[in-house]
Amino acid sequence: MAHQSELIEKDILAYLKSQEEKSLLRFITCGSVDDGKSTLIGRLLWDSKMVFEDQLAALEADSKKVGTQGGAIDYALLLDGLQAEREQGITIDVAYRFFSTDRRKFIVADTPGHEQYTRNMVTGASTAKVAVILVDARKGLLTQTRRHSFLVSLVGIRHIVLAINKMDLIDFDAEKFRRIEDDYREFAEPLGFSSITALPISALNGDNIIEKSVNTPWYSGPTLLQFLETVQVEDDRAGQPFRMPVQWVNRPNLDFRGFCGTIAAGTVRPGDEIRVSSSGLVSRVDRVVTMNGDLDEAVAGQAVTLTLKDEIDISRGDMLTVPEAAPLFTRHPEAHLVWLHDEPLRPGQLYLVKSATGITPGRVTDVPYAVDVNTLEQKQVTTLGLNEIALVRLELDRPVPFDPYRENRDTGSFILIDRFSNATVAAGMVSEAVELESHKAQLAELEPETGSAWTRRISLSELSATSLNVVDLTAEYGTFILEAPITLLAHLEKGNRVLFRLRDLGQLPAVALLAYEHNLAFEFDRTLEGISVLLFKRGNLPQDKVDSDTGTGI
Amino acid sequence: MTSNLTHLQQLEAESIHIIREVVAEFDNPVMLYSIGKDSAVMLHLARKAFYPAPAPFPLLHVDTTWKFREMIQFRDRMVEESGFKLIVHVNEEGVARGVSPFTHGSALYTDVMKTEGLKQALDRYKFDAAFGGARRDEEKSRAKERIFSFRSANHRWDPKNQRPELWSLYNTRVKPGESIRVFPLSNWTELDIWQYIHLENIPIVPLYYAAVRPVVERDGMLIMVDDDRLELKPGEVVQHKSVRFRTLGCYPLTGAVESEADTLPQIIQEMLLTRTSERQGRLIDHDQAGSMEKKKQEGYF
Ligand SMILES: Nc1nc2c(ncn2[C@@H]2O[C@H](COP(=O)(O)OP(=O)(O)O)[C@@H](O)[C@H]2O)c(=O)[nH]1
Ligand SMILES: [Mg+2]
Numbered sequence: 142m143a144h145q146s147e148l149i150e151k152d153i154l155a156y157l158k159s160q161e162e163k164s165l166l167r168f169i170t171c172g173s174v175d176d177g178k179s180t181l182i183g184r185l186l187w188d189s190k191m192v193f194e195d196q197l198a199a200l201e202a203d204s205k206k207v208g209t210q211g212g213a214i215d216y217a218l219l220l221d222g223l224q225a226e227r228e229q230g231i232t233i234d235v236a237y238r239f240f241s242t243d244r245r246k247f248i249v250a251d252t253p254g255h256e257q258y259t260r261n262m263v264t265g266a267s268t269a270k271v272a273v274i275l276v277d278a279r280k281g282l283l284t285q286t287r288r289h290s291f292l293v294s295l296v297g298i299r300h301i302v303l304a305i306n307k308m309d310l311i312d313f314d315a316e317k318f319r320r321i322e323d324d325y326r327e328f329a330e331p332l333g334f335s336s337i338t339a340l341p342i343s344a345l346n347g348d349n350i351i352e353k354s355v356n357t358p359w360y361s362g363p364t365l366l367q368f369l370e371t372v373q374v375e376d377d378r379a380g381q382p383f384r385m386p387v388q389w390v391n392r393p394n395l396d397f398r399g400f401c402g403t404i405a406a407g408t409v410r411p412g413d414e415i416r417v418s419s420s421g422l423v424s425r426v427d428r429v430v431t432m433n434g435d436l437d438e439a440v441a442g443q444a445v446t447l448t449l450k451d452e453i454d455i456s457r458g459d460m461l462t463v464p465e466a467a468p469l470f471t472r473h474p475e476a477h478l479v480w481l482h483d484e485p486l487r488p489g490q491l492y493l494v495k496s497a498t499g500i501t502p503g504r505v506t507d508v509p510y511a512v513d514v515n516t517l518e519q520k521q522v523t524t525l526g527l528n529e530i531a532l533v534r535l536e537l538d539r540p541v542p543f544d545p546y547r548e549n550r551d552t553g554s555f556i557l558i559d560r561f562s563n564a565t566v567a568a569g570m571v572s573e574a575v576e577l578e579s580h581k582a583q584l585a586e587l588e589p590e591t592g593s594a595w596t597r598r599i600s601l602s603e604l605s606a607t608s609l610n611v612v613d614l615t616a617e618y619g620t621f622i623l624e625a626p627i628t629l630l631a632h633l634e635k636g637n638r639v640l641f642r643l644r645d646l647g648q649l650p651a652v653a654l655l656a657y658e659h660n661l662a663f664e665f666d667r668t669l670e671g672i673s674v675l676l677f678k679r680g681n682l683p684q685d686k687v688d689s690d691t692g693t694g695i
Numbered sequence: 696m697t698s699n700l701t702h703l704q705q706l707e708a709e710s711i712h713i714i715r716e717v718v719a720e721f722d723n724p725v726m727l728y729s730i731g732k733d734s735a736v737m738l739h740l741a742r743k744a745f746y747p748a749p750a751p752f753p754l755l756h757v758d759t760t761w762k763f764r765e766m767i768q769f770r771d772r773m774v775e776e777s778g779f780k781l782i783v784h785v786n787e788e789g790v791a792r793g794v795s796p797f798t799h800g801s802a803l804y805t806d807v808m809k810t811e812g813l814k815q816a817l818d819r820y821k822f823d824a825a826f827g828g829a830r831r832d833e834e835k836s837r838a839k840e841r842i843f844s845f846r847s848a849n850h851r852w853d854p855k856n857q858r859p860e861l862w863s864l865y866n867t868r869v870k871p872g873e874s875i876r877v878f879p880l881s882n883w884t885e886l887d888i889w890q891y892i893h894l895e896n897i898p899i900v901p902l903y904y905a906a907v908r909p910v911v912e913r914d915g916m917l918i919m920v921d922d923d924r925l926e927l928k929p930g931e932v933v934q935h936k937s938v939r940f941r942t943l944g945c946y947p948l949t950g951a952v953e954s955e956a957d958t959l960p961q962i963i964q965e966m967l968l969t970r971t972s973e974r975q976g977r978l979i980d981h982d983q984a985g986s987m988e989k990k991k992q993e994g995y996f
Binding site: 146149150153154156157160161162163164165234235236237238239241245246248260261263264267268379388389391392393397399401402403430431432433440442443444446457481493495496497499500550551554555556558563564565568 | 699700701702703704705706707708709711712715716718719720742743744745746747748749831832838839854855857858859860861862863864866868869870881882884886887890893894960961963964967968
């Protein structure tokens with residue numbers, strides 16, 4: 142392995158220490174069949190010494206039997222794992238490969254370049270931060286090059302390596318190299334990548350893969366490995382507003398109620414105010430619990446367990462966020478859909494939609510347009526077949542928290558599952574919600590009654606129907622009386638709580654009167670944001686929902 | 696942006712996410728515990744995922760009856776310490792037929808005692824998800840396996856018909872009888888495992904550390920004489936050598952390496968400087984080309 146062997150031999154503890162700060166980069170290779178993807182990755186593994194002697198012996202034997210190099214070592218065989226593929230001589234699925242240097246660990250998705258395998262490319266790209274797009278120097282840009290570039294941009298990859306391969310077959314011609322690079326930059330302009338780095342390489346012979354090639358004196362940029370080791374893949378998630386889909390409620394006993402999940406964006410600390418996507422209820426983080434001790438801070442990417450200061454109803458399917466930047470909470474997301482299955486989309490049919498917060502039944506109601514992956518033109522379609530991409534509108538059985546995909550891959554993505562075959566049939570990326578449903582309770586004002594013109598009545602009739610538990614009174618002026626319909630009282634009876642946000646203390650008597658009239662209790666809280674009052678039925682603390690926590694709803 | 700996680704922190708978080716997802720979506724999961732270093736890491740991650748609660752699923756050990764004695768001792772100690780419920784399953788039919796690695800050859804023996812045994816246990820307890828500690832870097836056919844790997848009602852893996860796996864959104868749907876094998880360590884390499892064991896102080900079976908042990912040389916491998924069931928063939932002599940194991944399984948099928956490395960850093964040092972992969976010590980992989988892939992299609996883990 143490309144590790145400092147000297148340090149390993151002399152001072153293994155110092156070496157181990159130095160390895161603790163290593164970062165991780167996931168990238169994908171794409172290109173047409175025979176452009177050299179498998180050879181390139183085989184080469185990276187080889188040169189970073191991830192191939193062991195016994196694997197080498199097997200590789201030599203395999204190269205003689207089924208290799209394409211006339212008995213010489215065929216690096217592609219390191220990659221083309223499955224027997225069926227080896228016999229066919231093409232890669233047919235996504236393979237993951239690993240290698241590491243002293244600076245980084247790499248996970249490579251090797252994806253096939255065959256026409257009909259858009260599916261595998263999108264799969265491999267979904268977790269990648271960089272795409273290495275291979276081009277055969279003799280052929281230049283092909284339709285597939287354009288398609289792959291569009292797909293990786295759709296899936297949110299910002300950094301492109303244009304690896305112009307087989308330079309040995311065009312005598313390392315600088316002119317031809319530059320022409321391909323220019324063509325590509327012009328084509329890729331509208332795709333808006335953050336960086337495009339063109340490299341003249343020979344995967345077969347190793348030119349500019351690890352070491353600078355003597356065959357390309359005219360090229361002064363980095364080698365492929367140098368680039369991969371140093372490229373800054375901005376993890377801007379840490380700087381975004383906090384988000385954590387609740388994956389599991391951990392309730393070992395009555396004294397502990399932890400919300401487990403992987404932080405999708407931002408940071409969280411004890412004392413932070415968080416909001417529950419479904420109810421709008423707000424509380425504060427009490428502890429960030431891990432087996433290695435409580436944390437002062439946790440960041441995007443970490444899998445943690447949060448406990449809250451208040452006992453509010455939260456289950457799998459909820460998303461915890463900062464109150465100021467709530468996610469979309471919608472039944473009608475609009476999304477780009479990549480169809481992954483032989484059986485075409487049936488608009489109107491019920492599928493299972495799996496997102497970061499769990500599974501919700503839903504259907505595609507509308508396909509405004511499909512995108513031709515070769516020309517990027519929009520076209521009218523009635524359905525979607527394998528490897529086709531379209532903008533669609535969905536209707537979900539209940540609201541689900543989402544972010545736009547371009548802001549967050551984890552909270553903006555979903556898959557569609559066929560209810561009967563259980564096949565994963567499509568991948569979705571949310572662009573926006575079709576109509577933003579209001580999170581706030583509607584405050585319907587009643588006509589002032591004769592004789593009491595100075596006292597307004599505000600009905601809370603919308604509350605229980607929508608199960609939204611926040612009443613925002615901060616925009617209300619003057620005195621008023623709150624009216625609670627029977628449905629709201631039943632809602633509270635079930636253990637739900639309603640949070641009132643007050644503009645000032647003058648509004649407190651209205652809430653107190655409501656509590657007095659209906660035998661309710663309340664908690665008063667003054668925070669930086671203002672005054673809030675939590676109204677609930679005493680002796681009816683929120684139900685333990687751990688058991689009903691399947692998230693499937695069906 | 697300085698708060699970027701290290702590679703081990705990212706791998707750990709991904710594994711914990713996977714383990715929690717299984718518990719949230721399956722009715723009856725189980726964790727296959729093979730007692731080796733990968734299992735040790737997987738068990739540690741399971742404890743982390745649900746801390747302070749105990750992990751809400753049992754461990755399953757498919758005992759071939761030929762494991763190293765120290766492995767069984769270690770297993771029982773770990774179960775006691777971690778509070779997991781342990782299910783031990785032995786293919787009694789195989790035992791009754793006297794199937795052993797000596798009498799029936801490694802291929803048939805593995806098939807009956809390991810593969811068949813595992814299927815029996817999964818069927819008996821009706822587990823719908825089973826965690827396994829396999830890594831994609833172990834072997835070529837594993838490189839293409841999904842993290843959530845679908846198995847038909849008769850436990851077969853169909854490499855040509857795998858569900859696409861995108862982002863960290865795992866399709867957990869199965870029909871009655873079908874199941875999913877879940878590999879939370881898919882993206883870890885052997886080096887990652889060792890580094891993590893070092894960093895987190897995870898206990899491992901002492902056999903990984905070098906010590907003077909009785910061994911015989913057989914088929915080019917050093918086989919440890921772990922009990923008196925190992926009959927010496929003509930010309931074989933028991934030697935006492937300082938050896939350790941890079942991988943643990945059934946003692947008659949697991950080759951030792953000569954080594955003086957008796958601390959974790961020394962083991963890692965040796966691993967980094969060595970030029971053979973860990974599977975080399977396993978007899979079953981050498982039987983035929985693509986053999987692992989064939990075994991997997993038939994339900995071997
Ligand atoms: N001359 C030459 N041949 C190459 C180079 N890279 C790959 N090849 C050959 O091109 C063929 C296809 O390579 P492979 O890696 O299987 O392509 P893939 O289909 O993209 O994975 C094989 O015969 C390789 O040996 C290169 O840089 N120069
Ligand atoms: Mg290939």
